Amino acid sequence: MARRESRTVVALSFEYGQRHAHELACAARLAEDAGAEHVVLGLSPRLFRGSALVDPGPLPAPTPGTIPATYVPARNTLLLAHALALAEARGARDVWIGVNAVDYGGYPDCRPEFVEAFARLIAVGTRAGVEGAPVRLRTPLLRMSKGEIVRRGVALGVDFARTSTCYDPRAGDGAACGACDACHQRATGFAAAGVVDPRPRVGSAP
Numbered sequence: 419m420a421r422r423e424s425r426t427v428v429a430l431s432f433e434y435g436q437r438h439a440h441e442l443a444c445a446a447r448l449a450e451d452a453g454a455e456h457v458v459l460g461l462s463p464r465l466f467r468g469s470a471l472v473d474p475g476p477l478p479a480p481t482p483g484t485i486p487a488t489y490v491p492a493r494n495t496l497l498l499a500h501a502l503a504l505a506e507a508r509g510a511r512d513v514w515i516g517v518n519a520v521d522y523g524g525y526p527d528c529r530p531e532f533v534e535a536f537a538r539l540i541a542v543g544t545r546a547g548v549e550g551a552p553v554r555l556r557t558p559l560l561r562m563s564k565g566e567i568v569r570r571g572v573a574l575g576v577d578f579a580r581t582s583t584c585y586d587p588r589a590g591d592g593a594a595c596g597a598c599d600a601c602h603q604r605a606t607g608f609a610a611a612g613v614v615d616p617r618p619r620v621g622s623a624p
């Protein structure tokens with residue numbers, strides 16, 4: 419969606435000891451497909467000890483009504499702070515982030531309240547903001563359902579075989595586990611969109 423609007427897109431990824439680091443290889447390929455520069459920044463995994471997405475061991479099942487064990491402390495605040503610095507340094511007009519609140523997974527930093535608060539921070543905490551032209555925070559997926567997101571991706575020509583959603587992909591080829599909460603939500607989205615997911619799963623035919 420950013421590519422449709424802008425001649426220059428920088429795709430930003432983070433390596434923070436996530437167990438689903440396979441997403442970084444996917445991001446590199448997708449950025450190349452889109453003709454975008456791909457920047458990968460590292461954050462110390464020591465920041466996130468205690469998150470099931472960083473700590474080793476089996477993934478705990480989510481408990482309805484609670485913030486999941488896969489919550490990563492202040493992750494989107496940190497990611498957006500880095501993206502904001504890069505955007506301001508390069509004179510970019512927009513920072514885009516794919517947070518989604520409709521199929522709300524219990525993550526506080528995926529909600530409209532968080533997005534609105536961060537936009538206020540941009541306005542008061544950056545030179546561009548104080549000078550009256552703050553970097554705009556763009557969240558086009560915020561209120562879309564997972565099914566709508568899949569349909570939009572298909573319309574835009576996204577190669578979903580090159581995307582990764584699983585929290586616990588298999589080492590090596592990155593096949594999705596098919597059992598974690600992220601895999602369930604992805605399956606729900608593809609089913610709602612009436613689209614066959616081309617991404618390989620553990621146990622599925624190649």
Ligand code: ZN
Binds near residue numbers: 584586598601
């Ligand atoms: Zn999974």
